[in-house]
Amino acid sequence: MIVEARLAQFDSIALESGATLSPVEIAYETWGQLDTLRSNAILITHAFTGDAHAAGISHETGRPGWWDNMIGPGKAFDTDHYFVICSNVLGGCQGTTGPGSLNPATGLPYAMSFPVFTIRDMVLLQKKLVDSLGIECLLCVAGGSMGGMQALEWAVSYPEMVRCVIPIATTWRHSAQQIAFNEVGRQAIMADPDWCSGDYYDKKPPARGLSVARMVGHITYMSDESMREKFGRKLRDKEKFGFDFGVEFEVESYLRYRGTQFVSRFDANSYLYITKAEDYFDLANGTGQLTEAFRTVDTRFLVISFTSDWLYPSYQSQEIVRVLRRLNGDVAYCDLQSNYGHDAFLVDVAEQTEIVRGFLDSTARIARAA
Amino acid sequence: MSTAAPVHHPVTLAERPDFHIIGEIIQPRSRVLDLGCGEGELLAWLVENKSVLARGVEISAQQVRKAIARGVSVYQGDIEEGLADYPDKAFDYVILSQTLQETRAPLEVLRAMLRVGKQAIISFPNFGHWRVRASMLFSGQAPKTRLFPYDWYNSPNIHFLSINDFEDLCSDNGFRIERRYFLAGSRRISVLPNLLGQTAVFLVG
The missing domain is CATH 3.40.50.1820 (Alpha/Beta hydrolase fold, catalytic domain)
Structure with a gap:
């Protein structure tokens, strides 16, 4: 269809x-x-x-x-x-x-x-x-x-x-909890220097901020049990800890992927406005x-x-x-x-x-x- | 093109003789609340055959799902807590079918039923039936019969009452019994109900 x-x-x-x-x-x-x-x-x-x-x-x-x-x-x-x-x-x-x-x-x-x-x-x-x-x-x-x-x-x-x-x-x-999570997302976007008080349409979008906002969102959409089942403590493409801050755990890789993917389809300012509408509800x-x-x-x-x-x-x-x-x-x-x-x-x-x-x-x- | 998916199935009441009696008592187009309504078979039958306005309460999520799928407005919850929310005389009939013996506070439930409904219909298995008496007398153990098939430790029944017990309760508390029906299997009886009746159905006002 x-x-x-x-x-x-x-x-x-x-x-x-x-x-x-x-x-x-x-x-x-x-x-x-x-x-x-x-x-x-x-x-x-x-x-x-x-x-x-x-x-x-x-x-x-x-x-x-x-x-x-x-x-x-x-x-x-x-x-x-x-x-x-x-x-x-x-x-x-x-x-x-x-x-x-x-x-x-x-x-x-x-x-x-x-x-x-x-x-x-x-x-x-x-x-x-x-x-x-x-x-x-x-x-x-x-x-x-x-x-x-x-x-x-x-x-x-x-x-x-x-x-x-x-x-x-x-x-x-x-x-309060729902508003709190939305506020974390908004602050992540607004803290990104690329946000430029919302005037980024002819420039680089605030991709890092929007991506972090989405990562937080995704955590709230899952459950402890579903995350344990899906990722557990599995490492991504490695057997041992790398003792660095690259992607190590599967769950990190997943969240980063979701965050990055989201940036290509969603506007950061829409994120701010729509979460506000939810919070006022x-x-x-x-x-x-x-x-x-x-x-x-x-x-x-x-x-x-x-x-x-x-x-x-x-x-x-x-x-x-x-x-x-x-x-x-x-x-x-x-x-x-x-x-x-x-x-x-x-x-x-x-x-x-x-x-x-x-x-x-x-x-x-x-x-x-x- | 039609406007709705034809997914509803006619309901039969063959396996529940007390449903037949309840069906007889209930007036067309009345407002009915069924407490512990299971999969909503009785309510669906009443909607189809008596055009009632039907509501149900059921604790089991699986049964609630089946009831809603049948098209009956049932909510998942505890009957003893849930009754408190309804306004006075919101229903013409409040039904408690084969569940009184499973409630923690039967008297409170009956009072709440009569507050929320103009009339209450209560059916229950008769613990005074001769088989129950005989089982206890001869085995010296908690009775097990076709009517009460459970072991004492896994029975949903937490209160055991006979027909005479229920009548006493009603007279002690000023509940007016308007009609009473006694069943042995699916057959109606009138002689020695407390000894021979397996299921009782009362209409209380």
Whole structure:
């Protein structure tokens, strides 16, 4: 299945900060067919460094999508039955307007003059896209990690537009630990002399800083157990210690590889802005009262967490479930057993597929009966 | 092109005679919470045949997965903790099927069921059945029967109650028993239930 990226443009978007961004473009891909009632559309929301290319083989790069194991004919999000949309988030660097885009007022990249945006702003831009596709009600919004935050935000901001949401390995507000890891990443980038206060687009990018940020990120996506299994204390291409500071352990080699690889596909300023949006995320707007946020929501929920995920621990999902139960909401929840840590929603998909498929099917049945 | 994958299977209740009775009690389109709902067979059957609004709680991740795959809104959790979250009278019926004897604090569970639901449906294996009595009497050991097949050390059952025990508990605590059903195998009986009944189903208001 070869897919092509598409682009939609809007005159402007009013952001939560009060700033306006104008014009704004959003890159997206779609799979499957929209039915005649326009009732079978599913929006997939991507995680921090994801993009619109969630499934199939990219026309441009020849690469499979980041959730290709979940989206496609016969898969969890079955494109024989559903029309699946995935867009690059606001502020991203994979086609949607972000800090690396040209500011029409100056003819130069926005860089750090790009307005600070939130998860709610990302969702507002997605809503504009969904509206422009002529879809009045989405069957589902689903995503993991930061994608899960967007799914939750959809349910709260536009409950009448979503029949069900599937927030996976996520939280209703970023915790101190999550903010802390993001801050380490931001500081690594900003400490790199090549960052130049964000004005590096005609120069060398802050590759070392961005690479270190990504290395930290990768540690948080795995688990103690998965790292022990994958690397242990294995040495890279050697039998004995070299008594120097070159690459020695397998795990070092892996992290450096991941870091370097990331630099070629991701913009450091997008990293700063998107992590900020995550850190601001709090569905209860600082009140601590999640119940109020969900009070008028009658969307169905399937909440999924993973036992070894210590970056978005299960208790954060359980808090969401508890509040929905208090409101007598329609919520299904499962804490799936996995050793893969936070990465589980991307790699350990057999059980996730089983429940997502059944949940979507029953939601579609309820929608037809309504 | 149709809008949904046709993956749902009709549910049969052949192996659980108490499910038949529960199916009879429950009014169409009511709100039902099933505590310890397993793979959601009963709830799925009630959705299909009675158009109920169904919710379930189950502690086993594997069974929760199967239930969600069946399309039932089930959450993974402990019934004794989970009940506290629901608002008063959120459900028309709260079901506790073959699980009362496994709960740590049965009386607290029953009280919570009657707070959360207008009515409670409770089914349990009868420890007063003659086979259980005979097993204990003749072997002098913790009874093992078809109904209670476990050894004392690996049984999920931590409280043993007979039909008469349950009736006493209800009268001592002011729970009104509205209907009662007794089963020997899949056959309904009415004579000497505490001696001959293997499974009891109570509707408590």
